[in-house]
Amino acid sequence: MNKEHATGLRVAIVGASLGGLSVANVLHRLGARVEVFEYFPHGFHDRGGALGAVDTDLLHQIRGNTGPTSRRPIRSHGHFYGDLWQYLMDGLPEDTVRFGIDVQEIIEPTSETPRIDSAGEQRSFDLVIGADGGKSTIRHYVTNEVPQYSGYNLWRGLVPVDGIPGPPSGTRTINGVRYETLGFPFVTGRGITMWNCGIYMMTPESEVAPPTRNRQVTSSKTDELPDWFIPVVRALFGNRNAAFWEACAAHGKVSAHGVWEFAADVVVNNRIVLLGDAAHMASPRTGAGAYTAMVDAVTLAIALQQHDTIGQALRFYNDDTVERGLLLWKRSRRAATYFAPKTSPVVSPAELAISPSERLPFPTINQEGAS
Template sequence: MPQRAATIVGGGIGGLAAAVALHRKGWRVEVLERAPEFTEIGAGISLWPNAFRALKALGLAERVQALGAVETAGGVRDRRGRWLSRTDNTELERRFGHPLAVLHRADLLRALAEALPAECLRPGSEVSAVHEDGPRMVVEHRGGTSRCELVVGADGLRSAIRRAVLPHAPGPRYAGYTAWRMVTEPLPEPPAAGAATWGRGERFGYTALPGGRMYCFGTASLPEGTPTGSSEYAEVLRRFGAWPDPIPALLAAVPADVVLRHDLYELPPLDTFVGGRTALLGDAAHAMTPNLGQGACQALEDAVTLAHCLDTHPDTGAALRAYDLARRPRTQAVARRSARLGTVGQLAWPPAALLRDTAARLAPVRATLRSMTPVLGWQAPGGPVTGNETETETETH
């Protein structure tokens, strides 16, 4: 039987994970990335138990976990620094079988890229056109022309593949707030637990990275495209520099030139994630706000599920319909939940913020963990997709 070929447009986390999953199912894959190299700008990334199940299916869970820091505790504080809720993440691991880990986005991307043969990776290959030619797809790009049975659109929030396949689909919409992300220098005594601090129309959070560094983020409700003053670092200091400890000390350990700022967007629900012999995954299909830390986790789930559907349905059309049915309801539900959490976290009217804080203080921790079961309890379909490679792990349920 001839080897099936897939062209993946976009070399981020979702695109590389899809390439790994399909490669280990016997597909010939190439990943077209418009940038001159496979890298990831950004800061920290949270990987929850569902992401580790997807990584386990790819044979990469142990390796990726070794690159990160396991967060053992966390919680939410109010603007005065008082705890509204606290979470023992060992209970999360006991309940869901895997930990919550935080690592740098670039480290995850590198682990995925290194799981592929070098010839699969084609940087500097911006796509200019995608169309059908009989039973095959044709992808025209800066490096030439690719012919394949399957195109995977993993090219992010403003996906060109989505526009080509679903020309009438809605575009991204502004979530109503902007975000700053940054990583500190190594600290002699990092905070023992991560936390998110809720203000009024603003939030600030931090969590541990390996090597004594901390990943920090801040949000503020602002009109889309609001300019900053002299520098993003100065703006972060102005907004959060007098917040409760340890936030001032963390900001003092942030190099002034590493603060990233992005307005946050989400993708309105699509009617389908597929068109012809093209599948969308990750942000191209369901870009969501980062409030649940599930963006990359859902992309990893997409990749594993897509490979499983293609393996169990020899007909590509049937496989893509099964993928759409499996992924669209789930990812859109997660996106809605993330949006709701962001709306609550960004409340600015004092009586509403007080009511929010009171409700958070009274909510039982176990109820919070139970409420996360629909998100974190996902199981990879069909078992590992690792071919001849195996990874031995003990999973507790």
């Protein structure tokens, strides 16, 4: 297969987040006829938090903006999700993405032309790409493996910087478990400068949400900050941190993102392909989930260009993506060795709220660098 062969390839992409739009961009430029189906009814240009780490060179390569003058300025650190999303969206012809379509089924999934039912109309494709995130509905057509809970939550706070000092950072270790907070500023698409801050907290699985539709724009318990939260933050990191998170709750948003991990053993079955979080999920601590989805997209495009047949190309993509997914998963597991070590019983953060001076864990606190 080469660029000429890819021309006219009918590709359905399920999911219009960073992974889906990345692969839509690269395949569109190869000449494929790309259609993207997205569950949410509208785009994400003004939604989401910030990603701390993004390979901007790779992003420009995906958009085909390789000359310095054609590049839209993308910040080197602290990237608003909505801004990245819009940048990728701008690289596609109008009407490439169809919003409000929940793809629940692939018809004749083992054929060379699997079909998708969109709004009552069945359509055939040469390739169906599941870029539908951690809660993927396409995944089970390819593998029986499912994401596993890591043992900890990431709480994210977003708030306009105006008049709010921070975000403070800090690390505490209690009975061998690390609790960590850190953050950075970023600019939203509307030009508002916001703080983006996170706290990694060991949490029992019963208290976290299962994988969500879109890790950046959905999260659990957004409007229900538990009573224990601010007291625990104060006990862990001090008054300045507690004041910062109170400000997030009052003037911004606090949300909990359960950390789920996954590395698929296989990412291709005939003409069905997994990409991004559908294929591999890692802790935000790795700073590489979206990055890996973008590498998947470029790898698939290169595979299609360099191989004689679509089957060979997909075998190459499978082997490369499975290997990279495993490496990512291993990095994620390393983070879990300190945020939720197997040697420590899983403690609910709510337990930490009860009278610090009287509770057992607190006298054994080892303070490593709270500020």
